[in-house]
Amino acid sequence: MNSNFEYYKIFYYVAKYGNLTRAANVMRTSQPAITRTIHNLENELGCRLFIRSKKGVELTPEGRMFYDYVSAGCAQFFRGESELSSMVSLEYGTIYISATETALHCYLFQAMEEFNRKYTNVHFKILNNSTKESIQALREGKVDVAVVSAPFHIVKPLKMMKVCTYHNVLIGGRRFRNLEGRKIPIRELSECPWISLTSESITRKFLNEYFETHGLIFAPAVELATTDMILPAVRHNLGIGFIPEEFASGDVKAGEVFEIEMEEKLPERDITLVYDSEYPRSIAAKAFQKYLESRYI
Incomplete structure (x- = not known):
């Protein structure tokens, strides 16, 4: 038998309402x-399913037996549709995001918290990547x-959109207290041992270019895989290093590290939202992107 689900669906509604016109509507x-x-459907099944009555149509004995199975199947199908709709809606949707550490700490966690105040049942699945x-x-x-x-x-x-800017600060530990309390030129600082990310990272390339604009070569003494490793390395006096202000604020206040003032200003950097304009996203994901856009304006 080659009946498709649409046949069963029509049979279900005709049987449910006992009326062809209402089922058609x-x-x-x-x-x-x-x-x-x-x-x-009757020809494919080889039996009558309905007989006409004064009120509309009524199920035959065969039709009643068949309806018991079809109605159970349709109920499951409709329930699945409803649950799927809820999952991709703003009621129980899930948003999948890949983000850098800097984006998470300087922007995304705060934005997620604010979004969840309005849409409390939306869930986030976060990948922490470069x-x-x-x-x-x-x-x-x-x-x-x-x-x-x-x-x-x-x-x-792919398309991208700037959602915020952030500022890096230069920090040092007690070994470098002689640098505290004055503005120091980058040429003098270049002679210090530096801590930075590995050469493959976007941040490292940014710093390489920054030093080059001042006629210097950036050659860190310590290279680390992730931003969150820079602060403890500075705290242990392995060198000085740039870190987003949000990462260092607690340790600066506690006196564990201090901010080194520079004569030359380090440019602010952008945090960017990237999305695939051809990829079908859920209602929740679209709403979150729209919220991020409105948050930056």
Whole structure:
């Protein structure tokens, strides 16, 4: 038998309402189309399912038996549709994000908290990756959006949008207290041991270019894989290093490290939202992106 689900669905509504016209209205089709479908289904099953009555149509004994099974199947199908709709809605939706540590701590956690105050049942699934890995996860359809540090290059269908800026501060531990209390030129600071991320990172490339603009070569004494490792390395006096202000504020207040003032201003950096313009995203993901856009304006 080759009956498709649409046949069973029409049979379900005709049996439920006992009226061809009402079933046609629910299915948003014509009564003749409903009649043809019932006849086709009866021919395929090899038995009558309905008989006409003064009120409309009534199920035959075979039809009543068949309806018991079809109604149970339709109930499961409709329940599944309803639950799926809730999952992708703003009631119980899930948003998949890949983000850098800096984006998380300087922007995303706060934005997620604010969004959840309004949409309390929306869930977030977060991947903590580098900028490069986050963009790759987006290309592969593993996440709805990527929130990363700029600058970087993307190609269509990916699009990007700046959502905030952040400021890096230069910090040192007690070994470098002689640098405290005055503005120091970058040329003098370049002679100190530096702590930074590895050469593959966007942040490292940013610092390389910054030093080059001042005729210097950036050669860190310690290279680390993640931003959150810089602060403890500075705290243990392995060198001085740049870190987002949000990462260092607690330790600066506690006196564990101090901020080194520079004569030359380090440019602010952007945090960018990246998304695939051709990838179908959930209602919740679209709403979160719209919220991020409005938050920056």
